[in-house]
Structures are given as structure tokens and as C-alpha cells.
Amino acid sequence: MKRLSLPLMTAVGLMGMTALTACGSGSTDSATSASAAMTPSASSTPSPSSTLSGTVTVLAAASLTESFTALEKSFEAANPGVDVTISFGSSATLAQQIAQGAPADLYASAGTKALDQLPAEAKAKPTTTLARNVLEIATPPGNPKKVTGLASLADASINVVLCAETVPCGSAADAVLTKAAVTAHVVSREVDVKATLAKITLGEADAAIVYHSDVVAAGSKVEGVEIPAAQNTTLAYPLVRLTDTAATKAFADLLASAAGLKELEAVGFLAP
Amino acid sequence: MSLRARLGVQRGHFTVDVDLTVEPGHTLAILGPNGAGKTTILHALAGLAHLDGGHITVDETTWATPETDLPPEKRSVGLLAADHLLFPHLSALDNVAFGPRSRGTRADTAYDIARRELARLGLADTFHARRPHQLSHGQAQRVALARALATHPRVLLLDEPLSALDPESRPTVRQALAARLADFDGMTVLVTHDPLDALTLADELTFVRDGRVVQSGPPQQIVREPRDPYVAQVAGLNLYAAGPAREGTLHLASGAAIVTADPVISRENWVSFPPSAVVLGRHRPDGSARNTWRGRVARVELTGQIARVSLTGEVDLVADITLGSLAELHLAAGDEVWASVKATEVRAYPR
Amino acid sequence: MLAATDWRHLGAHLTNPVVVPAIRLSLITTIATVALCLALGTPLAWLLSRRDGRLWSWIRALVTVPVVLPPVVGGVALLLAYGRFGLVGQPLDAATGLRLPFTPYAVVLAQLFVSLPFFVLAVEGAFRALDPRLLSVAGTLGASPTRVFLRVALPMTLPGVMSGAALAWARALGEFGATITFAGNFSGRTQTAPLAVYVALQADPDAAIALSLVMLALSIAVLGLLRGRWLS
Numbered sequence: 090m091k092r093l094s095l096p097l098m099t100a101v102g103l104m105g106m107t108a109l110t111a112c113g114s115g116s117t118d119s120a121t122s123a124s125a126a127m128t129p130s131a132s133s134t135p136s137p138s139s140t141l142s143g144t145v146t147v148l149a150a151a152s153l154t155e156s157f158t159a160l161e162k163s164f165e166a167a168n169p170g171v172d173v174t175i176s177f178g179s180s181a182t183l184a185q186q187i188a189q190g191a192p193a194d195l196y197a198s199a200g201t202k203a204l205d206q207l208p209a210e211a212k213a214k215p216t217t218t219l220a221r222n223v224l225e226i227a228t229p230p231g232n233p234k235k236v237t238g239l240a241s242l243a244d245a246s247i248n249v250v251l252c253a254e255t256v257p258c259g260s261a262a263d264a265v266l267t268k269a270a271v272t273a274h275v276v277s278r279e280v281d282v283k284a285t286l287a288k289i290t291l292g293e294a295d296a297a298i299v300y301h302s303d304v305v306a307a308g309s310k311v312e313g314v315e316i317p318a319a320q321n322t323t324l325a326y327p328l329v330r331l332t333d334t335a336a337t338k339a340f341a342d343l344l345a346s347a348a349g350l351k352e353l354e355a356v357g358f359l360a361p
Numbered sequence: 362m363s364l365r366a367r368l369g370v371q372r373g374h375f376t377v378d379v380d381l382t383v384e385p386g387h388t389l390a391i392l393g394p395n396g397a398g399k400t401t402i403l404h405a406l407a408g409l410a411h412l413d414g415g416h417i418t419v420d421e422t423t424w425a426t427p428e429t430d431l432p433p434e435k436r437s438v439g440l441l442a443a444d445h446l447l448f449p450h451l452s453a454l455d456n457v458a459f460g461p462r463s464r465g466t467r468a469d470t471a472y473d474i475a476r477r478e479l480a481r482l483g484l485a486d487t488f489h490a491r492r493p494h495q496l497s498h499g500q501a502q503r504v505a506l507a508r509a510l511a512t513h514p515r516v517l518l519l520d521e522p523l524s525a526l527d528p529e530s531r532p533t534v535r536q537a538l539a540a541r542l543a544d545f546d547g548m549t550v551l552v553t554h555d556p557l558d559a560l561t562l563a564d565e566l567t568f569v570r571d572g573r574v575v576q577s578g579p580p581q582q583i584v585r586e587p588r589d590p591y592v593a594q595v596a597g598l599n600l601y602a603a604g605p606a607r608e609g610t611l612h613l614a615s616g617a618a619i620v621t622a623d624p625v626i627s628r629e630n631w632v633s634f635p636p637s638a639v640v641l642g643r644h645r646p647d648g649s650a651r652n653t654w655r656g657r658v659a660r661v662e663l664t665g666q667i668a669r670v671s672l673t674g675e676v677d678l679v680a681d682i683t684l685g686s687l688a689e690l691h692l693a694a695g696d697e698v699w700a701s702v703k704a705t706e707v708r709a710y711p712r
Numbered sequence: 713m714l715a716a717t718d719w720r721h722l723g724a725h726l727t728n729p730v731v732v733p734a735i736r737l738s739l740i741t742t743i744a745t746v747a748l749c750l751a752l753g754t755p756l757a758w759l760l761s762r763r764d765g766r767l768w769s770w771i772r773a774l775v776t777v778p779v780v781l782p783p784v785v786g787g788v789a790l791l792l793a794y795g796r797f798g799l800v801g802q803p804l805d806a807a808t809g810l811r812l813p814f815t816p817y818a819v820v821l822a823q824l825f826v827s828l829p830f831f832v833l834a835v836e837g838a839f840r841a842l843d844p845r846l847l848s849v850a851g852t853l854g855a856s857p858t859r860v861f862l863r864v865a866l867p868m869t870l871p872g873v874m875s876g877a878a879l880a881w882a883r884a885l886g887e888f889g890a891t892i893t894f895a896g897n898f899s900g901r902t903q904t905a906p907l908a909v910y911v912a913l914q915a916d917p918d919a920a921i922a923l924s925l926v927m928l929a930l931s932i933a934v935l936g937l938l939r940g941r942w943l944s
Contacts (some may be wrong), residue, residue: 185917253914275898276897278897278898279892279897280911284893373855434851439852448846509853
């Protein structure tokens with residue numbers, strides 16, 4: 090948590106208070122009893138602790154693991170009464186779980202396609218875009234097979250792994266390859282982006298198409314080869330707020346704040 | 362051309378160390394109480410137990426020493442145990458042919474051998490196709506014997522072959538076994554605890570106890586002159602260790618005196634007499650018997666017309682009396698009686 | 713599951729371009745796995761049942777490990793052993809040019825890894841239940857150890873061997889973690905039915921249910937067939 094700076098902590102504290110102002114929407118959350126009304130801009134002295142309480146259940150795309158975990162830590166430090174639990178997984182799987190009735194307050198998806206699988210009432214909930222992501226080719230360190238771009242992936246001596254067609258990084262990769270008119274030498278379609286990258290870090294595959302953020306998150310274990318903007322595609326990260334509790338709103342606001350974006354940018358996401 | 366073996370086998374604290382010799386066409390019976398080491402001896406001969414000392418030599422070929430061990434399948438042995446141990450998934454005929462087939466005999470020859478062996482043991486063709494579970498105990502045991510002999514073994518090992526049979530089938534199988542052994546030219550070693558098996562099937566007896574041979578020899582000699590309490594029990598004799606004789610009178614370890622008509626020259630002797638030679642009475646006898654002892658009835662058992670009475674007293678003994686005598690004497694456990702034995706019935710021989 | 717099935721479109725789902733290759737691959741690889749179990753596992757189980765001592769306890773422990781190992785860990789272990797830079801994989805690649813990952817061979821290897829222990833333990837138990845005296849008698853009749861195994865032990869334990877094979881087959885058919893980790897997921901090459909179900913569930917739950925239904929029917933049919941013949 091080295092990246093967690095003092096200003097961020099302050100911001101989180103502010104968020105907590107913002108939540109207080111927002112209550113009174115009929116939520117049964119204990120925060121409704123708070124009477125203090127402040128606006129973030131009006132408050133110049135960050136409160137060291139908030140009176141927010143309850144639990145916030147977040148279902149988030151696997152690619153958000155590092156950034157959301159960091160934001161969860163800082164939020165919980167500033168709001169000791171709130172327990173944030175985040176379950177990371179494939180966006181489609183998580184949307185399925187929500188459709189099956191899994192309890193969730195927030196849903197952060199990679200791409201908007203998985204949103205289609207949400208039940209109708211969830212689709213109607215307020216949605217904001219947290220960040221954007223672009224695709225990138227990942228190779229083992231040193232790029233031993235000299236992958237220079239999408240065209241290299243057609244080489245039969247290069248083993249390419251992609252995400253499964255059914256997950257966002259897979260359909261996006263297919264779209265990018267189609268656009269570039271490249272038939273890649275694909276040996277496997279992995280169930281999610283982490284599994285796809287693992288094939289690169291283990292040295293079993295020579296190239297994978299993943300998100301820029303995944304390449305950044307993997308650090309020195311993989312090397313990225315950029316895909317030119319003309320060939321690339323952008324993936325939006327929408328956040329759906331499924332419930333209206335004060336704690337949920339507070340955490341959603343933190344995710345969408347400048348501090349939240351900073352954390353997302355730190356792991357390779359782009360501003361929305 | 363014979364089986365000669367000195368078998369030394371160590372089993373934890375238990376040691377077996379016995380010498381055996383069997384001539385071709387002969388049967389050696391090994392008798393002994395449970396735990397005497399009888400089965401260990403058979404396993405050593407079959408190659409199922411390793412020798413720690415001694416050797417096994419068959420027809421001038423060494424089968425085993427502590428250093429060399431011919432595996433069971435390389436030894437020319439046939440083994441028959443108390444349980445028939447037929448292969449349950451094979452028919453009677455396939456069971457018998459298994460041995461010759463395993464030793465590389467062609468299928469048609471092997472089945473010819475199998476049919477012949479089954480016929481020699483009185484098993485008709487109708488039994489050939491039956492599985493072991495479709496045979497009676499006695500039939501299965503005969504099939505097992507046929508299987509053991511189908512490989513023409515030089516050494517036939519019989520491990521309590523009749524002990525698991527019911528009383529009805531036992532005589533039939535014993536007779537079939539006796540007849541078959543009569544024209545078997547190999548060496549047979551029979552382990553049993555049944556004296557009847559030993560006396561009807563064997564040419565030589567060897568008694569073992571605690572892993573050692575206590576007595577061996579032809580049955581007639583052993584029955585006449587037992588040299589071990591267990592042997593005496595099997596032979597059905599009262600046996601006592603005695604010291605030197607003075608004018609025909611010997612003293613037992615208990616201090617009791619016993620008179621014999623046999624000439625005695627040794628300082629250490631065995632004395633024995635048959636239970637049938639004992640006469641019992643309620644009063645001290647005044648007849649010609651030289652040996653009279655007082656005792657108390659410990660037990661009375663009936664077998665047919667004979668009552669076997671066990672006495673404890675100056676001399677512990679068993680007496681066989683007629684049912685008539687028993688009725689006349691009204692003997693019951695705890696009664697005091699007098700036993701007398703004629704000196705001419707008492708045998709004495711060097712210890 | 714039956715209630716959730718979309719019966720009207722079942723036919724369409726079953727002829728889905730992903731479903732047929734997945735079922736076919738699953739059938740071929742599981743049959744190959746069971747054949748390998750029988751060929752390798754039976755002699756191994758026999759030796760384990762006949763030998764004692766430290767070395768054989770170690771071998772037994774080693775064979776048993778995959779039972780308690782999460783299949784994904786097994787897949788990682790297989791990658792480390794047979795992967796492109798694996799202990800065995802690298803020399804194999806250098807010597808023959810054969811690379812196991814992302815091939816159907818890897819699927820079979822992963823299935824073998826997880827199902828062999830079940831097979832060996834079941835069959836070893838069957839061998840140990842044999843009356844050892846029957847085996848000694850076979851020896852005294854002149855049968856070599858191989859013949860004792862083939863003509864006495866094996867026929868007598870056939871039901872045990874068959875139920876071991878059924879167990880191994882069921883385990884192989886359901887294998888997911890080691891396969892996806894070691895062999896990858898590519899339709900027609902390494903995507904077995906469970907992998908196809910998992911992937912389909914994310915986009916087309918109805919197809920996933922249809923595929924699951926086929927697997928269920930297949931498992932029940934095979935186990936029912938074996939029960940009638942061997943497992944009663």
C-alpha cells in the first residue's frame with residue numbers, strides 16, 4: 090500500500106462525509122440518524138472518522154483487483170464502521186450471479202456488454218463510467234519471439250492465447266484482430282484475463298492480447314507491445330450502483346472521484 | 362533320488378530346526394501340536410519361506426540354502442492345503458490344467474493330463490465344467506489333489522488335507538488319497554494333527570514340538586515306544602520318565618514305583634502301558650497285579666463301548682474300561698479308586 | 713437443472729458449434745485416459761499390493777497426492793513438469809519437437825494425473841482383498857509372477873478393476889482445473905465438455921445447461937451400464 094498517499098486518505102474522509110449529506114433517501118442504514126449536513130467543498134477540516142456503518146458488497150471485474158483493493162483499504166481506514174467486501178471475477182460471471190439473486194451493492198464491469206445480462210431493474214440503476222482501457226499485446230520479458238504488432242500474431246511459430254470469446258477481453262481481442270484482418274495462431278482461449286496472462290508469465294505462450302492495465306499490473310513479468318490507436322478498441326468500465334445505502338453511495342463516490350481515478354491510472358487505466 | 366533337508370527357519374523368537382528325509386514313493390507324516398512349526402516346514406519346502414540355515418536337496422538338486430532360493434514356480438512341488446484353494450473363476454478341469462499350462466505344456470496335452478488325474482481320483486466327466494462353488498467339499502478337495510499332482514511333482518506337500526472336511530466326506534477323500542499315494546512315485550510330506558491320517562497314509566512319522574524333532578521313525582515303532590508325552594498321547598499310551606531299575610522296579614519322577622517284566626539295563630528309561638491294561642476297583646485289589654496305585658477320578662468320557670477314565674494320584678494315568686465295568690463301579694469325577702496294571706503289560710525302554 | 717432446461721431450443725443448443733466438439737473431445741480423451749489407467753495403473757496397483765517397505769510406501773504416497781491436491785495446483789505441477797520450460801517438457805521438446813501444452817495429449821495427461829490415483833487405490837484394495845494363499849498355490853503350480861497376475865489375480869479382481877475404471881472415467885470426465893491450467897481451452901482441441909460449460913455459462917447459459925444435461929445423461933448411462941455388468 091505504498092501508493093496510498095496522505096491526500097488520498099483525506100479525500101476518503103471527505104467522501105465519508107459526503108455520504109452523510111446524501112442520506113435521507115429512505116435507506117435503513119444507520120447513517121440516516123446522522124443529522125450533520127455538509128458539502129465536501131464546504132468542509133475544510135477532514136474528519137478523522139465517520140459515523141457511516143454497514144456493509145458494502147462489491148462485485149468487480151478481475152482487472153480491477155489491485156486498484157479496488159487499495160481503495161477498499163483506504164475507505165475502511167477512514168470509515169471503521171463500514172465493511173467493504175469485494176468479489177473479483179469475470180464480468181459476465183458476476184452479472185450472471187446478480188441475475189441469479191446474489192446480494193450486491195455495486196457492480197463494476199469491464200466493458201458494457203456484460204451489462205446486458207443484468208436483470209431489468211439493475212439496468213435501470215444509476216451508472217457512471219469509472220475508466221477506460223485499451224488492448225495491448227503481452228509477451229514474455231524480452232519479447233523473445235520479436236512480436237512487433239498484431240500482424241506478428243499470424244505467425245504459426247508464435248503461440249497466441251486470448252481470453253475466451255465470452256469474456257470482454259476475448260470479444261475485444263477478436264474485434265481488434267478482425268479489424269486488422271489478422272488470423273492469429275491461437276492455441277487457447279482462457280477463462281479470464283489473469284489466466285491468459287499466466288500463460289505468458291509461465292512461458293507457455295508467446296503472446297496474448299490483454300488490457301494495458303493488465304500489462305501494467307503484471308509488472309516486469311511481462312512486456313507490453315502497444316497496439317496503434319487506429320487498430321485498437323476502447324473498453325469502458327461502468328459502475329452500477331444497485332442499492333442506495335449511505336455507505337454504498339460513499340464508496341461509489343470514492344471510486345468515481347479524482348482520488349479513485351488516480352488509483353486506477355496508477356495501474357494502467359485511462360480517464361473516462 | 363530322494364528328498365533330504367535340514368530346515369532352519371527363524372520366525373521372530375521362534376526357531377524351526379528339523380532334519381527330514383523322504384525316499385521316493387514314500388510318505389512322511391509330520392505331527393505336532395499347534396504352533397509346533399509344521400506349516401513353516403511345508404512353506405520352506407514349497408519355497409514360500411526363506412531358509413535361514415540348512416538346505417533342501419531333491420534328487421541331487423539343491424532347491425534352497427540360506428544363499429540360494431529356487432522360487433516356488435521353479436520347484437517341482439504340489440501343494441494341497443486344508444482349504445481346497447481352487448481358483449474360483451476357473452472350472453474344475455481348468456484348475457487341474459493350470460499347473461501343466463503354467464509349466465509350458467501344450468493345451469491339448471495339459472487337458473489330457475487333467476482329465477486323467479481327475480479320473481484317477483474318481484471324478485467323472487460331469488464334474489469337469491463345474492466351478493469350485495458348485496462342488497461339494499470332498500469333491501473340491503479331490504480336484505485340488507488332482508491339480509497338485511497334475512504337474513507330476515517330485516515332492517507332494519499335504520497340509521492338513523482332510524481337516525476341513527465334514528465327517529461324512531473325510532473317509533472317502535482319505536481313501537482316495539491313500540489309493541493315489543500308493544502309486545505316486547515322488548516324495549510326499551504330510552502335515553497333520555490327526556493320528557489316523559498319519560497311521561493310514563504315512564510310511565514314516567516325525568513328531569515336532571517347538572520347532573524341533575522330538576521323535577521319528579516307522580509308525581509301528583513309534584506306536585510301541587513313544588518318547589514324548591505328545592507322541593504317547595497320539596499313540597494312546599500312558600508314558601512316564603523313570604530312573605534306573607532295581608529288581609524290575611523303577612521309580613518315576615513323582616516318587617511312585619512301577620514294576621515291569623521287561624529287562625532293563627539303562628539308567629534313564631521310559632515306561633509305558635496301554636490304557637486298556639488298567640483295571641479299576643473300588644477296593645485295594647489282592648490279585649496278581651504287581652502295580653497298584655490309589656487315585657481320584659478326574660474325568661470320564663465315553664466312546665462307543667469304552668469308557669476312558671482319567672485319574673490323578675500317585676501316578677496320573679488314563680484307563681479304558683468297558684461300559685459294564687463303569688456301570689458296576691458307579692464312577693464319577695472325584696471318586697477314589699484303585700488302579701492296577703500287570704507287570705507284563707508295562708514296557709520299559711531306554712530314554 | 714431439468715427444470716431450467718430450455719427444451720424447445722435444446723436441439724439447437726446441442727448442435728451449437730461448441731457443444732459437439734466438446735462432447736467428442738471429452739469422450740475421446742476420457743476413453744484414452746481410462747485405457748492408460750488400465751495399462752499403467754493395474755500393474756502399479758498390483759506391485760503396490762504385493763510389496764511392502766519404505767520405498768513402496770513412498771511410491772504409494774506419491775501416487776496418492778493428486779487425490780488431495782486441488783486440480784488447479786495439479787495443472788501448475790504438470791506445467792512445471794511438462795511445460796515448454798518444464799523438467800520433462802524441455803528435453804522432450806528438444807528431442808522430439810513435441811510440445812504437450814495446448815494439445816489433446818495435455819488433456820489426457822491432466823485427466824490421467826487426477827484420475828490415476830483413484831484407479832490405483834481402488835484396484836490395489838481389490839488386489840489386497842485376494843486370498844494370498846491362492847497366489848502362493850499358483851506359484852507352486854509353476855506359474856511365473858506374471859502369469860499369477862494375468863491368469864489368477866486379474867480375472868479374480870475384474871469387478872474391482874472395472875469399478876476402478878468407472879471411478880477413473882467419472883473423475884476424468886469431470887476434470888476441469890488441471891485441464892484448463894495445463895492444456896488450455898480451445899474448441900475442438902483442448903476444450904472438454906466441463907470447460908465448454910464453464911465458458912458457455914458466461915454468455916449463453918441455456919447452451920451451458922443443455923451441455924450439462926448431455927454430460928449428466930452420459931454419466932448416468934455409463935455408470936448404469938457398468939452397474940448392471942460389474943458393480944452389482
